[in-house]
Amino acid sequence: MKTCLLVDDSRVIRKVARRILEDLGYEIAEASDGLEALAWCRAAMPDVILLDWNMPVMNGLDFLRTLRAEPGGDGPKVVFCTVESHPDRIREALAAGATEYIMKPFDGDIIAAKFEMAGLA
């Protein structure tokens, strides 16, 4: 079973995303900020990370830059899922190593479509 790390400081968003991703067949782990997510990744790299941008402690972009510099950190596909929708922000995320990008609000169809685009079908 493929693993997905859900990183979002909103418990509600994590709950909604968990339900969608479990339906897509993923085993889920959760983190509420970038630092907690790094700890998960250092223990075991997931196949995919659904990543919020604005979070306390460590934001999504800083997490992604740190992850990509870690040994094995280029492995997981990273799909941003955030309210940030300015094209410059999206380019910044792609330059940092994001695979795909979802602008909130999202639904199950959008997550499924974006995961397919990220090569996760």
Add this chain to the structure above:
Amino acid sequence: MTPEDIQLVVALCKARAGLKVDPAKTYLMESRLAPLARREGYNSIEDLIAGLKQRREEPLIWALVEAMTLNETAFFRDRAAFDQLRDEILPTLTRMRGPEPIRIWSAACATGQEAYSVAMIAEDAQGLEPGARIDIYGSDIAERCLEKAQSGLYTQFEVQRGLPIRQLVRHFDKIEDNWQLSPRIRQRVRWRRINLAADLSAVGRFDVILCRHVLTALDDGIRRRILESLAAALPADGFLMLDAEVSPQDLTDAFRPVSGRMGLFARNPSFRVAA
């Protein structure tokens, strides 16, 4: 809606556009016609139909038929078909045509996402084949859909269905909460109102025709006529792209499937185009 009103809607859709409307699905009719009634200044669907019976105005009849058409679409819908177009069909046609333009028609394009998906592929292909000229045409029966297509303006929800993020930032500008295709991509597509159920003999010649997610909504007899008209609009080495739900062989001998390619058809050499 009264049974007579329902029958009138069913009959108009069939006569004007070959559109099959299930009279049992009154909820579907009501959900499509209520916004039209409001837009046209009627208090209810019943008033709209009464007005239509009274005045028999062509624009209102067409607005009703258009409201009943399916407009479901997405960028790069059925991704494999677009991969095929980019990786196999366009390179093959480019080699065969040389400097001659390759003409691609997105028939029944609804709000334009299919035609623009082709345009984005053509734009990217231009870098690989600098001499190639690809002309793209989008058509639909619904004027309102074509107006939206021409604007190239889509909601955030629409751009997230099927459009990879790199294509979004490369080809779109953010306009408040919406996204608009760049003038460069918009200028690649020419739009025209075409009713596929009407006479298509003057439609022109195309190297590739995309006719996806529309034929199953149409009456069997009309479907056959459309397929044969599309065969007449294709050269012998052209391609017809359909969705997985349509098997043209069940309706006509105008097409043969291209071996191993889901949804891809070529004109049958034995098919005689009517003079």
